[in-house]
Amino acid sequence: xxxxxxxxxxxxxxxxxxxxxxxxxxxxxxxxxxxxxxxxxxxxxxxxxxxxxxxxxxxxxxxxxxxxxxxxxxxxxxxxxxxxxxxxxxxxxxxxxxxxxxxxxxxxxxxxxxxxxxxxxxxxxxxxxxxxxxxxxxxxxxxxxxxxxxxxxxxxxxxxxxxxxxxxxxxxxxxxxxxxxxxxxxxxxxxxxxxxxxxxxxxxxxxxxxxxxxxxxxxxxxxxxxxxxxxxxxxxxxxxxxxxxxxxxxxxxxxxxxxxxxxxxxxxxxxxxxxxxxxxxxxxxxxxxxxxxxxxxxxxxxxxxxxxxxxxxx
Amino acid sequence: xxxxxxxxxxxxxxxxxxxxxxxxxxxxxxxxxxxxxxxxxxxxxxxxxxxxxxxxxxxxxxxxxxxxxxxxxxxxxxxxxxxxxxxxxxxxxxxxxxxxxxxxxxxxxxxxxxxxxxxxxxxxxxxxxxxxxxxxxxxxxxxxxxxxxxxxxxxxxxxxxxxxxxxxxxxxxxxxxxxxxxxxxxxxxxxxxxxxxxxxxxxxxxxxxxxxxxxxxxxxxxxxxxxxxxxxxxxxxxxxxxxxxxxxxxxxxxxxxxxxx
Numbered sequence: 001x002x003x004x005x006x007x008x009x010x011x012x013x014x015x016x017x018x019x020x021x022x023x024x025x026x027x028x029x030x031x032x033x034x035x036x037x038x039x040x041x042x043x044x045x046x047x048x049x050x051x052x053x054x055x056x057x058x059x060x061x062x063x064x065x066x067x068x069x070x071x072x073x074x075x076x077x078x079x080x081x082x083x084x085x086x087x088x089x090x091x092x093x094x095x096x097x098x099x100x101x102x103x104x105x106x107x108x109x110x111x112x113x114x115x116x117x118x119x120x121x122x123x124x125x126x127x128x129x130x131x132x133x134x135x136x137x138x139x140x141x142x143x144x145x146x147x148x149x150x151x152x153x154x155x156x157x158x159x160x161x162x163x164x165x166x167x168x169x170x171x172x173x174x175x176x177x178x179x180x181x182x183x184x185x186x187x188x189x190x191x192x193x194x195x196x197x198x199x200x201x202x203x204x205x206x207x208x209x210x211x212x213x214x215x216x217x218x219x220x221x222x223x224x225x226x227x228x229x230x231x232x233x234x235x236x237x238x239x240x241x242x243x244x245x246x247x248x249x250x251x252x253x254x255x256x257x258x259x260x261x262x263x264x265x266x267x268x269x270x271x272x273x274x275x276x277x278x279x280x281x282x283x284x285x286x287x288x289x290x291x292x293x294x295x296x297x298x299x300x301x302x303x304x305x306x307x308x309x310x311x312x313x314x
Numbered sequence: 315x316x317x318x319x320x321x322x323x324x325x326x327x328x329x330x331x332x333x334x335x336x337x338x339x340x341x342x343x344x345x346x347x348x349x350x351x352x353x354x355x356x357x358x359x360x361x362x363x364x365x366x367x368x369x370x371x372x373x374x375x376x377x378x379x380x381x382x383x384x385x386x387x388x389x390x391x392x393x394x395x396x397x398x399x400x401x402x403x404x405x406x407x408x409x410x411x412x413x414x415x416x417x418x419x420x421x422x423x424x425x426x427x428x429x430x431x432x433x434x435x436x437x438x439x440x441x442x443x444x445x446x447x448x449x450x451x452x453x454x455x456x457x458x459x460x461x462x463x464x465x466x467x468x469x470x471x472x473x474x475x476x477x478x479x480x481x482x483x484x485x486x487x488x489x490x491x492x493x494x495x496x497x498x499x500x501x502x503x504x505x506x507x508x509x510x511x512x513x514x515x516x517x518x519x520x521x522x523x524x525x526x527x528x529x530x531x532x533x534x535x536x537x538x539x540x541x542x543x544x545x546x547x548x549x550x551x552x553x554x555x556x557x558x559x560x561x562x563x564x565x566x567x568x569x570x571x572x573x574x575x
Contacts, residue, residue, distance in 0.1 A: 048417045052574050073419040084414040086342075088349050100338045101418040103331075145414075 001026045001153055001183035002047065007056035009042055016042040018207040019056065024183040026152065029175065031194040032187040033302060034204035040187035041081055043204070044157050047185070048078040060153055074102060077146030081157040081187075083138045087131040091122060091141055094130060095148050102149035116144040119174060135162045143171070147178075154178065156186035160193060172197050191299045203305050210309040217271050219296045222304040226296045227252060228273055231289040232262045239286040248273040261289060268293065335420045339428020340435070343402075347436055360394050361443035368447065378455035383444060384465040384543040388505045388536060391476050396497035398437065399480025400490045402429050403570070407488035412573070422571045426563055430481055437473045441466070461545045468542035471555035472535055476501050478562035485569045508536020 002024040009017040017039045024030045032040045045051040047058055049069040058065035061075045086094055095116065099109040117126055120140040125133045130141060139162055146154060159175065160168045175197055178184060188194065194201050194215075201218060203211040211218055219226050228249065232239070243251045249266040257263055266273065274291055281288050347353040368383040375382070406412040415425060451457040476497075483497040484490075506512050507529040516526030530537065535558070538551040 045413075050413050050417050050574065070419045070421065073417055078417050080410075080413055082410050084410045084412075086346065086411055086414075087409070088346055089342075093345065097338065097342050098418070101335075101420055103419065 001061055002185060003057075003059040004043075004047070005057045005059075007043065007046060007058065008054045009039075009046060009051060010054055015207050017046070017053075020204070020207070020209045021056075022202055022209065022212060024153075024185050026181050026183050027179060028200065029179055029184045029186070029198045031198040031201045032185060032204060033189065033191070033194050033201050035189060035306065038204045039207040040189075040204060041157055042207075044078070044080075044155050044185070044187055047155050048076060048080075049073055074149070075151055076153045076155055077149065077151035079142050079146040079154075079156045079159055081161060083135075083142060085130050085138060085141055085145070088129060090127060090129055091133070092126045094141070095144055098145050099148045104149055112148050112150060115150075116147050119147070120144040121170075136164060136167050139163055139167075139171075143174075152182055154182055154184040154186070156184070158188060159186055160188070160190065168193075191302060194302075195298050203302060203309075205306050205309045208309070211305045214271070215296050215298055215301070216268065216293060218298075218305065219301045220268070220270065222301045222308070224296065224301060224304070226268045226293055228266045228268055228291060228293050230264050230266065230277065230291045231257075232264055233260075233287045233289060234285075236285070239280070242280050242285055246273070246276060248276050262286075332421070332424060335424035336428045336431060339420065339425055340431040343429055343432030344435065347432065353436065356394070356398060357440050357443065360390070360440050364390055365444055365447055368444075378451050378457045380444075380447065380451065380457070380462060380465055381543075383447070384469060387469050388472055388508075388539055391473060392501035392505050393498060395437070395473065395476040396480050396483075396494045396501060399433060399477055399484055399497060400494040401484065402433065402481055403485040403566075404488050404490045404493045408490075416570075416574060422567050426481065426566045426570065430477060430563060433477045433481070434474060437477060438470065441469055441473070458545075464545045464547055465543045467547065467552075468539050471542065471552065472539050474559040475504075475535060475555050475562070478559040478566070479504075482562040482566040482569065485566050485573075504533070504535040506534075508534035508539070 002022075004023070005021045007017055007020050008015070020039075020043065022030075032043065034040055042051065046053050047060070047065065049065050049072050052066060058072075060072045063071040063075065065072045086097075089097070092113070095113055096109055099112060104112060117123060120143055122137070122140060122144060125137050125141075130138070133141065139159065143156070143159060146156065156175070160171055163171060172193065175184065175186070186197075200212065200214055202209050203218065211221055213221065216226060240251075240254070243254075243264060243266065246266065248270045249268045252265040252267050254262050254264040277288055277291065280286065364383065364387065367386055368380070371382040403412070406415060416422075448457075448462060451462075479500045480493075480497045483500065484493040486496065487493050507516075507526075510530070513526035513530040516529065517524055519525070535555070538554045541548060542551050
């Protein structure tokens with residue numbers, strides 16, 4: 001859905017984005033994480049067609065963002081970091097204006113307006129002018145603006161910025177609910193957001209993507225030693241042998257619980273441990289009651305990756 | 315089709331789509347204008363000043379025509395139209411809604427034309443504030459209807475040109491005051507170069523160049539305006555104003571498109 005290749009952007013002599021590339025598929029939520037000034041917003045602005053890249057290409061739903069910006073704009077919902085709303089307009093009129101600009105029919109406008117008002121909880125402010133709304137409502141209106149035409153691609157720049165904790169939790173749940181069939185890319189420097197919402201993370205620093213992958217993949221890349229805790233039934237010597245010979249992990253310890261099941265702790269050495277264990281379950285060696293990874297402190301992982309990145313060494 | 319919702323993605327289809335896009339922008343701008351008190355203050359100030367000055371002259375001259383009104387108009391418009399247009403792009407840039415507007419699936423030409431259409435509609439509405447004067451003239455005597463119509467045509471055309479200049483200069487900056495000063499300067503140049511005395515002064519500076527006469531003949535709006543307001547509806551004069559309006563709108567489209575750096 002989103003394909004970015006060798007994308008670069010400079011402002012004068014300052015390189016804001018330096019030859020980055022990534023894909024985001026439908027049904028995937030990808031976080032763009034990194035410190036302030038890393039190039040997150042610049043990248044999203046290029047994806048939104050507001051900025052034109054110096055080099056590289058952006059393809060959204062098969063349309064090139066430089067060659068065919070109108071088609072791209074029709075397919076994306078863009079929520080910028082700053083509140084770029086017409087403060088003097090009433091909320092309902094503002095959202096209708098955005099919907100009309102996306103070429104929705106009157107019937108669709110009415111239907112989609114009801115949907116975003118419900119999802120973004122705007123009932124109380126719908127007939128108020130935007131400047132009369134609180135900061136939290138400003139963010140929700142901006143999100144409603146990005147969603148009013150029900151786009152297949154969502155670009156959210158710091159979506160929870162300025163929200164209170166309850167609103168943050170509600171918004172995260174809402175973003176997760178939007179996941180089916182949508183490619184969602186959102187930038188953040190709040191680590192809890194990454195673990196709470198995303199499937200994958202792109203770590204950007206000084207305009208370069210320094211790491212990409214799931215939390216586990218990034219933890220391994222950063223040199224951390226995460227482990228898995230799993231509860232197994234029917235633990236035979238053959239099963240124990242299989243655990244010792246795992247490709248993706250090392251059996252650290254195992255203990256028998258009062259109910260006869262085994263609590264095993266497996267050190268993860270490479271991604272794919274859960275899939276490997278499931279294969280063993282399918283072969284009938286044992287059954288697995290539970291599986292969870294532990295020892296991944298995303299904040300420390302990110303800090304370590306940033307510390308190791310070339311931009312930091314400079 | 316958009317995912318999940320089944321909302322059909324429509325393109326910006328043909329001439330109808332183009333006009334619809336212009337209408338969407340125009341309607342938003344008009345709504346914003348009438349939502350704020352500025353539009354009403356502007357309307358009252360312009361009407362009182364233009365009609366007030368004319369009425370003063372009317373009672374002194376005691377002639378049943380509106381020539382003094384139309385004679386005064388270009389100078390008044392050189393101040394009032396920049397005041398109307400100064401925020402049209404500059405404000406969008408200052409409060410960052412420019413980013414919102416640029417990332418909507420609308421062409422830059424639709425944005426510029428939509429803004430122009432809104433401002434022009436409001437200008438024509440403001441011009442209508444002098445219609446009670448026309449009614450008064452008909453009550454008091456028999457004014458020359460042709461002259462009245464041509465006066466309004468001239469006023470409508472010079473207004474279109476000045477609005478285009480204002481939109482263009484507003485797109486150059488994020489500061490409304492700077493936009494106003496540049497726009498008023500341009501409009502004044504187009505007005506002032508249309509006076510014989512100014513042309514004479516400029517000619518006198520470098521007689522060999524005859525720059526003042528050149529500006530009067532080929533640059534200034536006033537000779538064209540006076541010809542139209544005087545009752546001569548020549549195609550060349552209409553073309554001058556139309557071409558100037560289109561030229562500055564085109565400059566605006568180029569400038570705004572270039573803002574996507």
